[in-house]
Amino acid sequence: MPAICLYFQVHQPFRTRVYDFIQIGNQHQYFDEEMNKHFIDRVAENCYLPANKLMLELITKYGRDFSIAFSITGTTLDQLEKWRPDVIKSFQQLSKTGQVEWLSETAAHSLSALYNRKEFRRQVKEHDAQIERLFGYKPRTFRNTELLFSNDLVNELVELGYNQLLVPSTERLLGIKSPNHVYKSPMHNKTLCLPKNSSLTAELTRWFGEPDHPGYPLTATKFAEKLMVLQEAPECVNLFMDYETIGEHKKAASGIFDFFRELPEAILALPDYHFLTPDEVFKKFSPAGKYDVPYPVTWSYPTYDLSYITGSDIQQEAINRLYDLAPRIYEKNDPVLLQDWSRLQSTDHFFYMTPRFEERGERNHFSPFASAYDAYNNFLNILIDLELRTK
Amino acid sequence: MSSSLQAFSGKRVLMLGWEFPPVHSGGLGVACYGLARALRSVIELTFVVPRTTEASVLEGVTLVGLNHLDKKIQITRPELSRLEGSLPELEYYQLSAVASDSVRAGYLAQAGLERLPIAELMDDQEVYGSKLLQKVSAYAEAVVAKYGDHFEFDLIHAHDWLTYLAGVRLKKKTGKPLVVHVHALETDRAGKEVRNTMYFVERLGLQMADKVIAVSEYTKQTVHELYGIREDKIVAIHNGIDPQPVFRHEHHVPEKIVAFIGRLTHQKGPFYLLETAEKVIRQYPHVRFVIAGTGDKMKEMIDWTAYKGLSRNFLFTGFINREKVEQLLAVADVYFMPSVSEPFGLTALEAAQFGVPCVISKQSGVAEILKYAIKADYFDTTTFATEIVKLLTDDNYRKQVAGDIGHQLEDMKWDDAALRVVRVYKDFLIN
Numbered sequence: 001m002p003a004i005c006l007y008f009q010v011h012q013p014f015r016t017r018v019y020d021f022i023q024i025g026n027q028h029q030y031f032d033e034e035m036n037k038h039f040i041d042r043v044a045e046n047c048y049l050p051a052n053k054l055m056l057e058l059i060t061k062y063g064r065d066f067s068i069a070f071s072i073t074g075t076t077l078d079q080l081e082k083w084r085p086d087v088i089k090s091f092q093q094l095s096k097t098g099q100v101e102w103l104s105e106t107a108a109h110s111l112s113a114l115y116n117r118k119e120f121r122r123q124v125k126e127h128d129a130q131i132e133r134l135f136g137y138k139p140r141t142f143r144n145t146e147l148l149f150s151n152d153l154v155n156e157l158v159e160l161g162y163n164q165l166l167v168p169s170t171e172r173l174l175g176i177k178s179p180n181h182v183y184k185s186p187m188h189n190k191t192l193c194l195p196k197n198s199s200l201t202a203e204l205t206r207w208f209g210e211p212d213h214p215g216y217p218l219t220a221t222k223f224a225e226k227l228m229v230l231q232e233a234p235e236c237v238n239l240f241m242d243y244e245t246i247g248e249h250k251k252a253a254s255g256i257f258d259f260f261r262e263l264p265e266a267i268l269a270l271p272d273y274h275f276l277t278p279d280e281v282f283k284k285f286s287p288a289g290k291y292d293v294p295y296p297v298t299w300s301y302p303t304y305d306l307s308y309i310t311g312s313d314i315q316q317e318a319i320n321r322l323y324d325l326a327p328r329i330y331e332k333n334d335p336v337l338l339q340d341w342s343r344l345q346s347t348d349h350f351f352y353m354t355p356r357f358e359e360r361g362e363r364n365h366f367s368p369f370a371s372a373y374d375a376y377n378n379f380l381n382i383l384i385d386l387e388l389r390t391k
Numbered sequence: 392m393s394s395s396l397q398a399f400s401g402k403r404v405l406m407l408g409w410e411f412p413p414v415h416s417g418g419l420g421v422a423c424y425g426l427a428r429a430l431r432s433v434i435e436l437t438f439v440v441p442r443t444t445e446a447s448v449l450e451g452v453t454l455v456g457l458n459h460l461d462k463k464i465q466i467t468r469p470e471l472s473r474l475e476g477s478l479p480e481l482e483y484y485q486l487s488a489v490a491s492d493s494v495r496a497g498y499l500a501q502a503g504l505e506r507l508p509i510a511e512l513m514d515d516q517e518v519y520g521s522k523l524l525q526k527v528s529a530y531a532e533a534v535v536a537k538y539g540d541h542f543e544f545d546l547i548h549a550h551d552w553l554t555y556l557a558g559v560r561l562k563k564k565t566g567k568p569l570v571v572h573v574h575a576l577e578t579d580r581a582g583k584e585v586r587n588t589m590y591f592v593e594r595l596g597l598q599m600a601d602k603v604i605a606v607s608e609y610t611k612q613t614v615h616e617l618y619g620i621r622e623d624k625i626v627a628i629h630n631g632i633d634p635q636p637v638f639r640h641e642h643h644v645p646e647k648i649v650a651f652i653g654r655l656t657h658q659k660g661p662f663y664l665l666e667t668a669e670k671v672i673r674q675y676p677h678v679r680f681v682i683a684g685t686g687d688k689m690k691e692m693i694d695w696t697a698y699k700g701l702s703r704n705f706l707f708t709g710f711i712n713r714e715k716v717e718q719l720l721a722v723a724d725v726y727f728m729p730s731v732s733e734p735f736g737l738t739a740l741e742a743a744q745f746g747v748p749c750v751i752s753k754q755s756g757v758a759e760i761l762k763y764a765i766k767a768d769y770f771d772t773t774t775f776a777t778e779i780v781k782l783l784t785d786d787n788y789r790k791q792v793a794g795d796i797g798h799q800l801e802d803m804k805w806d807d808a809a810l811r812v813v814r815v816y817k818d819f820l821i822n
Binding site for chain 1 (some may be wrong): 476643644645681689690693694696697698700702703706707708709711715717
């Protein structure tokens with residue numbers, strides 16, 4: 001009985017305002033309320049509301065045969081609670097069906113797992129508490145920012161109570177293995193890993209609606225056919241992607257809503273196929289082997305590492321300086337200071353600083369800044385102020 | 392101003408410029424404004440710039456923005472190819488050879504531009520920007536169209552290479568004397584060996600001028616040596632600075648502040664700045680270099696600070712407006728200008744006005760007049776560093792240097808500079 005495992009990542013950062021040197025020491029509002037509200041409104045209208053509505057329709061229609069998993073970052077939830085309680089409500093409505101699994105992660109979509117373990121534990125607990133408060137759900141499966149994972153993290157996660165993990169996959173890591181199974185970590189006998197099926201997910205996240213891609217236009221039926229020709233009999237096909245794929249990264253006009261509307265029917269028509277949440281997958285299938293991840297890997301295309309986030313000297317300088325503040329932030333014991341510091345840890349801020357796009361003569365479409373160096377300068381001004389507040 | 396200047400009544404000067412506050416990006420605009428303001432009581436001035444806004448006002452001066460030009464005036468063809476006859480044969484050949492590559496390519500690549508109304512081209516938010524050569528050419532065309540036939544004036548005064556083509560053509564058409572005013576040279580920006588379009592346009596303007604005003608002895612020498620202009624045709628007139636309200640603010644960062652204000656280009660010595668900074672930081676870590684400005688060397692400079700792990704001692708502001716420049720000067724402890732080649736360096740005077748001691752390179756015009764500023768060769772980063780540390784650590788020394796420089800400014804008003812400019816006019820206007 002093979003399963004399709006759908007997990008959607010929901011994330012919006014607190015984007016920073018233009019913070020120039022005059023403001024240093026004078027005012028500590030780092031985030032651009034107006035811009036953030038604009039983005040939240042836009043993604044709510046393009047994706048969250050219509051996609052939630054669609055998911056609810058599908059759950060109502062297919063009952064126990066259709067289920068999904070969400071991971072929503074704390075930075076997103078905080079902004080939705082403030083500006084779009086209607087979106088929170090629609091997620092809660094989905095949650096009430098019992099067909100949705102909520103995943104654990106860091107509250108700020110941060111790389112604290114690599115830079116400060118104490119902060120990592122704090123953010124995971126903060127996030128889990130928020131999920132429990134809003135959805136009455138205690139997460140049982142963990143996914144890290146950018147799906148970042150390495151063997152190194154396993155013991156930390158075991159101590160936090162997590163031995164069900166969603167992890168990235170690359171050809172190099174998989175070797176001759178297939179991503180379509182549950183695996184065991186070589187670090188801990190009871191820790192299970194569920195690798196993302198990168199190529200099938202990319203059919204949606206990257207290639208959907210691209211006229212030059214073979215098989216365009218992709219339909220649910222054509223997608224189901226791809227499952228039938230998988231070389232090795234799959235147990236679970238793990239499609240992990242940004243929720244914003246539906247309606248924001250891929251606009252409604254691309255037909256992405258229709259694709260998902262028709263997906264359950266096409267999948268359920270295949271012999272024995274059904275939908276399971278990660279938690280159900282972990283319970284149902286025994287590990288097919290060990291999944292050894294000796295170095296940090298992420299789901300970010302095309303490098304599957306952190307090179308777009310911490311790959312340059314300026315990105316490293318910025319992130320190291322931010323985490324250098326940790327002892328003093330904890331010492332201050334000031335909730336506002338802690339929250340500011342935490343929100344500045346979102347990987348987005350460092351992603352805006354990657355020089356990769358400009359080197360290729362492209363623009364970083366996710367960045368509100370004109371250039372990587374503008375993003376860096378602005379972040380460092382904020383950092384100077386934050387450093388002053390911890391003195 | 393002296394009463395002998397009454398002889399000027401009724402005389403009109405057509406000034407051709409590129410920057411005029413608030414539409415400006417650097418020292419050129421500040422200098423043109425200062426000069427125009429001091430001259431307006433002596434002589435009738437019309438000042439033509441590519442673009443004006445509602446806020447562009449100077450009482451007593453007719454300010455003309457070509458972005459308001461009649462829409463019917465259109466670009467017809469590349470200006471630089473029309474200079475036939477205005478240059479010795481060999482030089483025309485050189486100029487058109489260079490010009491044909493850059494200008495014509497720029498033009499023809501953009502089909503349809505030839506029919507573009509000039510006003511539209513000039514209405515560009517960027518003072519320089521990517522269409523600069525087209526704008527320079529169109530500026531000349533517009534000035535000749537507007538003033539070549541219908542306007543009575545007695546002398547043309549053109550500021551920097553951007554307006555030299557216009558000045559030269561207008562002189563040829565009207566026979567009026569041409570004064571060109573050198574605020575900066577391509578050889579400062581791009582190095583002594585440069586021989587590009589800008590260089591040849593500059594040389595054309597300098598050769599065709601009846602008189603050349605250079606903003607310093609330093610620039611006068613450069614015009615003579617690198618452009619082959621007779622020394623007796625060049626007069627050095629330093630820029631001035633008028634008293635203005637200044638203020639001091641408390642530091643908002645705990646470190647001592649060394650301010651750099653200028654474009655981040657080779658000319659401004661960015662890597663001598665970094666080398667000096669590193670030496671200063673080694674001796675006195677409680678310092679922050681605030682780098683205000685942007686340019687093609689910014690990324691490399693920022694990378695360097697990150698690579699060295701010295702980002703805590705720097706702050707890059709990007710381009711900042713007038714108001715923020717003042718805010719920076721109001722908190723700065725030292726002003727540092729290690730320019731490799733600086734015709735003048737007006738910001739050093741502004742810094743001095745704000746009571747900030749200046750550490751400047753000897754290769755700058757302003758070094759000729761700031762007797763008490765700390766000076767060293769632009770490459771002498773050890774001396775720069777030693778002096779900066781001394782200023783940062785010895786309060787009495789800092790106050791003394793700042794005070795000495797400040798007193799000297801009282802003798803540098805724009806009226807004095809204007810008087811010397813008027814003496815240049817006199818040779819042509821009073822027979």
